[in-house]
Amino acid sequence: MLSPIEQLAQAFNCAERVLIITGAGLSADSGLPTYRGVGGLYNSNTNDGVPIEVALSGPMLQRDPALCWKYLAELGRACLGAQPNQGHEVIAQLQRLKPHCWLLTQNIDGFHRAAGSPDERLIEIHGQLAPLYCQSCGQKDDDLARRLAAALPPLCRRCAGVMRPPVVLFEEMLPEKAIHTLYEQLGEGFDLVLAIGTSASFPYIVEPVLRARAIGAFTAEINPARTDLSDRVDLYIAGRALDVLPELLSHISVNRICKSSP
Ligand SMILES: [Zn+2]
Structure with missing residues (x-):
């Protein structure tokens, strides 16, 4: 057997x-953190009073890039700090x-x-x-760690547009x-x-x-x-x-x- x-x-x-x-x-x-399940980041409301699925959504990135990036940065730091x-x-x-x-x-x-x-x-x-890219002109930036350590949301050096990672956000x-x-x-x-x-x-x-x-x-x-x-x-x-x-x-x-x- x-x-x-x-x-x-x-x-x-x-x-x-x-x-x-x-x-x-x-x-x-x-x-x-697991996305769903016990202890998962995605189970709870954020400190900003919206569910994490809303904070990390495509519409939120457009409406309030700083809020969305706060949680993107949290994910980014967790990933950079692990192996x-x-x-x-x-x-x-x-x-x-x-x-x-x-x-x-x-x-x-x-x-x-x-x-x-x-x-x-x-x-x-x-x-x-990674790599981050500019939503306006497409300019790429490979250095996620440096961007996360600087002001958020990260802005494009060429056109000052808001940068984003090539992840699929909610919605x-x-x-x-x-x-x-x-x-x-x-x-x-x-x-x-x-x-x-x-x-x-x-x-x-x-x-x-x-x-x-x-x-x-x-x-x-x-x-x-x-x-x-x-x-x-x-x-x-x-x-x-x-x-x-x-x-x-x-x-x-x-x-x-x-x-x-x-
Ligand atoms: Zn740009």
């Missing part, structure tokens, strides 16, 4: 096309082992890239924190290229879809899992707490990514000969 982690390892060993989906839970192990953890590193290693292993992340911290996940198989559906559209790549890859199908540390509250996170399952792929979830997905996957593993992923890696051997499907 295989343990749940061994079952997942076996599914990975035998899969050709894999999609790993990650959420804030993975970076919570690096000390970043990828072993969970990010194991995922990058899994991608090295499988040339068709894709990564879809909701995280904007850039930790997957920093841990070595390849750009060409990384879909950052909520964008990323904004998802990046077209990321969506295109995601649906292109979903169209090719996956043998295994693994959701890690996501509360699965967005349709574009749930849909890939359900679509894959409908065509016979193996689906799994790693999360310390049950989510909307937990009852809809083949295998739910209760635990933190930081604990489960290194153990998973210890059971991976991609050169194993797999029984072909009937």
Whole structure:
């Protein structure tokens, strides 16, 4: 009888096309706040009397850039002050082992890239924190740390327009290229879809899992707490990514000969 982690390892060993989906839970192990869930930054009202979803929204960036930037800066400092953890590193290693292993992340911290996940198989559906760019003229600025240490909101040195990061704020559209790549890859199908540390509250996170399952792929979830997905996957593993992923890696051997499907 295989343990749940061994079952997942076996599914990975035998899969050709894999999609790993990650959420804030993975970076919570690096000390970043989770977006929803216990202790999450996004649960509460801000000190400015508006919910965080309103403070960090596209309309607020236009209406009151200083207020929006106060919370963007909070996120930015949290990300700059933290680092990828072993969970990010194991995922990058899994991608090295499988040339068709894709990564879809909701995280904007850039930790997957920093841990070595390849750009060409990384879909950052909520964008990323850097480089900042000017909303008026498009001028870019790579030095997020320096900008966060200076007056906010950061202004463009060329035209004095308000700078912003290429993240998807609340009430904004998802990046077209990321969506295109995601649906292109979903169209090719996956043998295994693994959701890690996501509360699965967005349709574009749930849909890939359900679509894959409908065509016979193996689906799994790693999360310390049950989510909307937990009852809809083949295998739910209760635990933190930081604990489960290194153990998973210890059971991976991609050169194993797999029984072909009937
Ligand atoms: Zn400008």
